Amino acid sequence: MPELPEVETTRRGLEPLIVDKKIISVHIYKKKLRWEIPQHLIATLKNQTIRKISRRAKYLLIDFSDGQLVMHLGMTGSISVVPIIEPLKKHHHFELKLDNSSSMRFHDPRRFGSILWQKNDEELSLLKKLGPEPLSYEFDENSLFNASIGKTKNIKTFIMDSNIVVGVGNIYASESLFLAGISPKREAGKTSKKRYKILVNCIKEVLSESINNGGTTLNDFSNVDGEAGYFYQILSVYDRKDMPCNRCSGTIKKIVQNQRATYYCPKCQH
Ligand code: ZN
Numbered sequence: 001m002p003e004l005p006e007v008e009t010t011r012r013g014l015e016p017l018i019v020d021k022k023i024i025s026v027h028i029y030k031k032k033l034r035w036e037i038p039q040h041l042i043a044t045l046k047n048q049t050i051r052k053i054s055r056r057a058k059y060l061l062i063d064f065s066d067g068q069l070v071m072h073l074g075m076t077g078s079i080s081v082v083p084i085i086e087p088l089k090k091h092h093h094f095e096l097k098l099d100n101s102s103s104m105r106f107h108d109p110r111r112f113g114s115i116l117w118q119k120n121d122e123e124l125s126l127l128k129k130l131g132p133e134p135l136s137y138e139f140d141e142n143s144l145f146n147a148s149i150g151k152t153k154n155i156k157t158f159i160m161d162s163n164i165v166v167g168v169g170n171i172y173a174s175e176s177l178f179l180a181g182i183s184p185k186r187e188a189g190k191t192s193k194k195r196y197k198i199l200v201n202c203i204k205e206v207l208s209e210s211i212n213n214g215g216t217t218l219n220d221f222s223n224v225d226g227e228a229g230y231f232y233q234i235l236s237v238y239d240r241k242d243m244p245c246n247r248c249s250g251t252i253k254k255i256v257q258n259q260r261a262t263y264y265c266p267k268c269q270h
Helices: 004-018 141-148 155-159 170-180 193-212
Strands: 023-028 052-056 059-063 067-072 078-083 092-098 102-107 114-119 253-257 260-264
Touching: 004 052, 004 059, 004 078, 004 102, 004 193, 141 155, 141 193, 155 170, 155 193, 170 193, 170 260
Parallel strands: none
Antiparallel strands: 023 092, 052 059, 059 067, 067 114, 078 102, 092 102, 253 260
């Protein structure tokens, strides 16, 4: 599943290819993704110029004069910009033909992705309820500590909650907690502000490193130029069950929390 770093990598790759380009035509080949692609986009976006591409959590936001296209890659989605003459593939569901003979295409075999529209004066409810961006100044030990007060759930599940902070996926949660020396089983509400400060820094570090590496979680992640990329980030605990901890030589354990696999070192994390 594309995580925040892959989405940010996609954004950075798309930016120079689509910003300031004008839409010649809009094509919806498969209407039903996670939700239906609004049919009005065909008329709304025609002859419009792309002003900006930004990201909020795992949503890509493409700005036009009247509103924003809101795209989510779901489980298997990817976006590429290719020459307009290149043949479509089976799972290309949406296409924006641009005025420089290139075309932006949305590819999604499992169709859990989404393409939505929000006008300038409205915000989709799914964006409204999101917590702060992990790499922003708003995400600090105060916001995290204050949100944790009274929370009895474990700290790993807590930091993966997008109402608390967005973009801390399963791999990043395990890795950040290891780096911070915090047990994933610790109760969120029983963690000191001092430890949250360390954790916040570790989350920022793990995500930044992954973004710099172009995303880590997918071995079939496609670059915006349509080429498959094989990105690799060294993982300290994730997917390393029964292997030696690289800090203490103890054994990495695997447990399940909130139906998700958690990896940690019982000796280094408490
Ligand atoms: Zn260890």
